[in-house]
Amino acid sequence: MKRKIIGILRRINRALPYLILGAMLCLGVRYSMMRSRLKQHYILTVGTALEYKVNPRGPGGSVKYSYEVNGKMYYSTDVYPELHRSGEYSIVGKQFPVAYDSADIDNSQILITAKKFKKFSIPFPDSLSWVEEYETDW
Known part of the structure; x- marks a missing residue:
């Protein structure tokens, strides 16, 4: 046995x-x-960066954000290796565009850096030019 x-x-x-x-x-x-799917069926809304956690082992960190759709609040987290650690306190509390899937609202991505805007073929707005000083080449 x-x-x-x-x-x-x-x-x-x-x-x-x-x-x-x-x-x-x-x-x-x-x-x-x-x-x-998100890139094919996205809708833009405005979201707020709630928290930035620095990645202790590598570049950048992750951004926790909230956004509202049809009167309901949604929360998500997105990884940003291209966002330098010095931008940690500069982005918290600021508003940024959020792309969410029209069929699955929980599937979303906050657009902070030029790299993320480029993935959606959206021109980087001049109003966010201040973010460029916190971008790295990762």
């Missing part, structure tokens, strides 16, 4: 890396599909 259990555990241990890799691949494909 003990040998059977050991044999089962060994088979599970051999399969575990493949299961993890498969799950990561599925999540990556899903994320890519969501971003692609």
Whole structure:
């Protein structure tokens, strides 16, 4: 009985890396599909940057933001490796355009840097030119 259990555990241990890799691949494909769909069916609204968390291991950080659609507030977080850490306190509390998916309102992205505007083929507004001093080349 003990040998059977050991044999089962060994088979599970051999399969575990493949299961993890498969799950990561599925999540990556899903994320890519969501971003692609967002770029095809986006609607712009105004959002507010609520928080900027610096990435302790690499460049930039993540921006937590809120936006309103049809009277309901939505919250999301977006990664910004191209936004320098010195911009941490400059963007919090400021308003920026937010692109959200017309079919899935939770699928959104806040547009702060010229790089993000370019992904949506939207010209970078002059009113956000002050953000350019916090951009890096990542």
